[in-house]
Amino acid sequence: MDFDVSIQPYHYHAVLCAGKNCTEGMKLVKYLKQRIQDEGLQEGEFAVRVNRAGCLGVCSQGPIMVVYPQGIWYAGLNEAVIDQIIESHFRQHTPLASHCFHRQAAI
Numbered sequence: 001m002d003f004d005v006s007i008q009p010y011h012y013h014a015v016l017c018a019g020k021n022c023t024e025g026m027k028l029v030k031y032l033k034q035r036i037q038d039e040g041l042q043e044g045e046f047a048v049r050v051n052r053a054g055c056l057g058v059c060s061q062g063p064i065m066v067v068y069p070q071g072i073w074y075a076g077l078n079e080a081v082i083d084q085i086i087e088s089h090f091r092q093h094t095p096l097a098s099h100c101f102h103r104q105a106a107i
């Protein structure tokens, strides 16, 4: 079966919650997308794809974001933390330990 769709190559997939319990979520999705553009990380070897979710199921410490391929879960996000994640995780390839509450086991 052929599909008339394509996805630009990416390395990291960041899924940020914009659900009703992550009250800053939608604002942070816009902020993250803009920062990825500003940093030139929307393409290239370590391109970051950003999508939003309706709820990631762990609302109490939101806003929440999960980053693949490692399955790194972040909590308590704000613009300053997003900036730290961009520098540490997306630029230095080192997850930001201070806001990481779960790491998916290697498969």
Ligand code: FES
Pocket (backbone or CB within 6 Å): 017, 018, 019, 020, 021, 022, 054, 055, 056, 057, 058, 059, 060, 062, 063, 064
């Ligand atoms: S609304 Fe964000 S994790 Fe549930």
